[in-house]
Amino acid sequence: MFLVTNSTQVPFFFILMGIPGFEVFHTWISIPFCCLYTVSIMGNTTILAVIRTEPSLHEPMYLFLCMLALTDLGLTLTTLPTVMGLLWFGASEISFEACFAQFFFLHGFSFMESSVLLAMSFDRYVAICCPLHYVSILTNRVVSRIGVAIICRCVLAVLPPLFLLKRLPFCGSHHLSHSYCLHQDMIHLVCADTTVNNWYGFVLALVIITLDPLLIVFSYALILRSVLRISSQVERLRALNNCLSHILAVLVLFVPMVGLSMTHRFAKHAPPIVHVIMANIYLLAPPVMNPIIYSIKTKQIRRGIFHLFCHRQLQ
Numbered sequence: 001m002f003l004v005t006n007s008t009q010v011p012f013f014f015i016l017m018g019i020p021g022f023e024v025f026h027t028w029i030s031i032p033f034c035c036l037y038t039v040s041i042m043g044n045t046t047i048l049a050v051i052r053t054e055p056s057l058h059e060p061m062y063l064f065l066c067m068l069a070l071t072d073l074g075l076t077l078t079t080l081p082t083v084m085g086l087l088w089f090g091a092s093e094i095s096f097e098a099c100f101a102q103f104f105f106l107h108g109f110s111f112m113e114s115s116v117l118l119a120m121s122f123d124r125y126v127a128i129c130c131p132l133h134y135v136s137i138l139t140n141r142v143v144s145r146i147g148v149a150i151i152c153r154c155v156l157a158v159l160p161p162l163f164l165l166k167r168l169p170f171c172g173s174h175h176l177s178h179s180y181c182l183h184q185d186m187i188h189l190v191c192a193d194t195t196v197n198n199w200y201g202f203v204l205a206l207v208i209i210t211l212d213p214l215l216i217v218f219s220y221a222l223i224l225r226s227v228l229r230i231s232s233q234v235e236r237l238r239a240l241n242n243c244l245s246h247i248l249a250v251l252v253l254f255v256p257m258v259g260l261s262m263t264h265r266f267a268k269h270a271p272p273i274v275h276v277i278m279a280n281i282y283l284l285a286p287p288v289m290n291p292i293i294y295s296i297k298t299k300q301i302r303r304g305i306f307h308l309f310c311h312r313q314l315q
Helices: 023-053 060-089 096-129 131-137 140-166 183-189 195-228 233-266 272-297 299-314
Strands: 002-005 008-011 013-015 093-095
Touching: 013 096, 023 060, 023 272, 023 299, 060 096, 060 140, 060 272, 060 299, 093 096, 096 131, 096 140, 096 183, 096 195, 096 233, 096 272, 140 183, 140 195, 183 195, 195 233, 233 272, 272 299
Parallel strands: none
Antiparallel strands: 002 008, 013 093
């Protein structure tokens, strides 16, 4: 892709921004970012290794957790090169093609995170409301089909805005507001009518970002109704405890998402650093927190981690 200026063609690229106003401290700021990325990669890799090596964890609940860990790992590896490259080496330029590739994977994995959490809420609903039919409903074939459906859903959701944006001309400033390529950031650099893109973004937000949380809330309303019918208080607490890890994962994703949306809508004139911090929290919180949550709250995962590291030490 080339930008035409004074009848000459020069390669087109975007310029990524670090932490506005703190450029001289990028080396120091890179330390917490490096720690968060390390925790995310090691945590999600450990979850995947535990589920793979423990035959007792080859169940629907843990297969969905495996999908969540893969999604978090993909999200982490998508943003890591540009964020750390900018903070460590001042590598602020990114080519047109690389930016759109990051756009695709970044938004794809973000939507996938929401979709996997929705699938996990269905798993919890079946486990608590239809325990006798759990094995017959969520077979390995059904789980694999759900996984394929999630991938197809996210790819089909991201490809149209990517192609719609790619066909438009970019002119003027090349500066993006973050350390990675976001659709809502890139579209501000377009010097053409973006009505179709805006409407598609609105519909996409309505279908995925709004519908998924509503369906998750609805599933938990049904779960709560079923739990309240249990006469034993101990069984009630046990049933709710089985959902606690998933509830925390949902909050870790959607609370920063709502905060970021509110910041973009109602704090447009806030200092740029506010938007940057909110965007980084939204992208880093789920990959970092999910493995910690499931390692602490899920006894089978804790036991699997213990067995995994003990087995390696014995070798």
